[in-house]
Amino acid sequence: MHELSVCQSLLAQVAEVAAGHDSSRVSSVTVRVGALSGVEPDLLRQAFIVARAGGVAAEADLIIEPDPVRIHCLECETEHGVAPNRLLCPACGNYRVRLVGGEDLILASVALETANTRTSPTTENGEAHV
Amino acid sequence: MCEDCGCTLNDTTHDHGHHTEESVRVMRGLMESNDHQAAHNREHFDRHGVLCINLMSSPGAGKTRLLEATAEALGGRMGMAVIEGDLETENDARRLRDKGVPAVQITTGSACHLDAGMVHAALHELPLDEIDVVFVENVGNLVCPASFDLGQHANVVLLSVTEGDDKPAKYPVMFRAADLVVLSKTDLLEFMDDFDPDNAARYLNDLGMEAAMVRTAAGRRAAIGDWTAWLEARLAAHRSTQRESRPAARDMTTVGA
Numbered sequence: 001m002h003e004l005s006v007c008q009s010l011l012a013q014v015a016e017v018a019a020g021h022d023s024s025r026v027s028s029v030t031v032r033v034g035a036l037s038g039v040e041p042d043l044l045r046q047a048f049i050v051a052r053a054g055g056v057a058a059e060a061d062l063i064i065e066p067d068p069v070r071i072h073c074l075e076c077e078t079e080h081g082v083a084p085n086r087l088l089c090p091a092c093g094n095y096r097v098r099l100v101g102g103e104d105l106i107l108a109s110v111a112l113e114t115a116n117t118r119t120s121p122t123t124e125n126g127e128a129h130v
Numbered sequence: 131m132c133e134d135c136g137c138t139l140n141d142t143t144h145d146h147g148h149h150t151e152e153s154v155r156v157m158r159g160l161m162e163s164n165d166h167q168a169a170h171n172r173e174h175f176d177r178h179g180v181l182c183i184n185l186m187s188s189p190g191a192g193k194t195r196l197l198e199a200t201a202e203a204l205g206g207r208m209g210m211a212v213i214e215g216d217l218e219t220e221n222d223a224r225r226l227r228d229k230g231v232p233a234v235q236i237t238t239g240s241a242c243h244l245d246a247g248m249v250h251a252a253l254h255e256l257p258l259d260e261i262d263v264v265f266v267e268n269v270g271n272l273v274c275p276a277s278f279d280l281g282q283h284a285n286v287v288l289l290s291v292t293e294g295d296d297k298p299a300k301y302p303v304m305f306r307a308a309d310l311v312v313l314s315k316t317d318l319l320e321f322m323d324d325f326d327p328d329n330a331a332r333y334l335n336d337l338g339m340e341a342a343m344v345r346t347a348a349g350r351r352a353a354i355g356d357w358t359a360w361l362e363a364r365l366a367a368h369r370s371t372q373r374e375s376r377p378a379a380r381d382m383t384t385v386g387a
């Protein structure tokens with residue numbers, strides 16, 4: 001079960017984000033996990049509960065956004081959602097397809113508490129949210 | 131979630147006077163630090179003109195035996211070394227050293243996969259200047275190892291005929307990563323009623339790939355000619371186009387093209 005080591009890198013990244021925003025309490029962590037990422041959402045949830053202890057995310061919720069497997073057929077130029085073990089074009093049967101979804105393994109966002117001297121919310125790069 | 135108001139609005143900023151809840155968009159890959167280390171490993175291999183092959187399979191599919199037979203077949207023509215990470219049998223590194231193959235044993239405790247950092251420590255123990263091909267024998271496991279780039283140039287996945295021929299359908303992430311699938315223990319095919327190599331090939335095709343599949347028998351009477359031919363061709367190709375030599379599935383999101 002490598003979900004524990006994936007969680008450890010996740011929490012290291014979360015801690016960096018929190019430090020960068022002078023926050024000592026993270027309330028939720030949102031990740032995008034594709035069905036072809038090699039990570040099982042259930043195992044990731046279990047691992048998160050173990051790994052989050054003692055850090056800034058000790059009380060954080062883990063929110064997992066799915067990233068469904070999608071292919072673009074290079075033959076008939078259509079796009080389809082498919083099963084992870086059937087990466088063929090359902091329309092024309094072709095195997096020459098481009099994977100356009102399903103491999104993400106990404107820290108999408110972190111919700112955190114900051115002291116009440118804040119101005120406007122920012123992104124990682126310091127840009128304002130739209 | 132905000133404990134004071136119980137709200138679950140994670141994407142908004144709201145103020146209760148005591149704190150501000152802020153949502154920070156990050157969009158960073160979770161494997162970033164491993165991938166960074168893997169790129170460093172690949173630089174090491176490339177600087178020495180070494181081809182690195184990551185061998186993966188279920189436990190007991192025949193990785194170590196195939197490496198022993200490979201040393202016997204190509205020993206004179208190709209300098210090989212092994213980074214041994216399979217914890218199932220602690221004797222693997224010794225078995226290879228007995229064949230004259232430099233082998234470094236990674237001791238990881240209880241890990242179910244190798245990561246790029248472990249391989250980095252091991253590769254610095256190898257005389258890379260004298261070596262053409264470094265094999266990494268990964269932990270026997272069809273799940274975790276697929277997620278960790280080690281800095282290899284190619285992934286080889288063994289499927290032994292004593293397993294189910296539907297393994298590619300059950301472990302699509304692993305088999306999709308394969309540049310080559312080795313159907314191993316084919317000397318036992320005649321005793322295996324329910325393993326049909328054509329089924330295995332069909333399940334692989336369902337993954338949108340035409341991954342090459344070679345058959346090996348590495349038992350007492352070894353027949354591994356298709357494997358060694360693939361290996362020598364891969365090494366020759368690696369030398370002529372070293373820059374582009376990467377595992378197929380890592381760089382291209384195009385399947386089967």
Ligand SMILES: Nc1nc2c(ncn2[C@@H]2O[C@H](COP(=O)(O)OP(=O)(O)O)[C@@H](O)[C@H]2O)c(=O)[nH]1
Binds near residue numbers: 187189192349
């Ligand atoms: N009959 C037969 N047995 C094999 C073959 N390859 C490996 N074995 C046996 O399968 C067992 C596991 O092989 P090993 O190489 O240790 O598997 P590993 O765990 O993948 O490294 C050993 O008893 C080997 O002798 C083969 O091609 N034919």
Ligand SMILES: [Mg+2]
Binds near residue numbers: 194219222267
């Ligand atoms: Mg072994």
Ligand SMILES: [Zn+2]
Binds near residue numbers: 002003274
């Ligand atoms: Zn694991």
Ligand SMILES: [Zn+2]
Binds near residue numbers: 075078090094
């Ligand atoms: Zn099509």
Ligand SMILES: [Zn+2]
Binds near residue numbers: 170174250
């Ligand atoms: Zn180094």
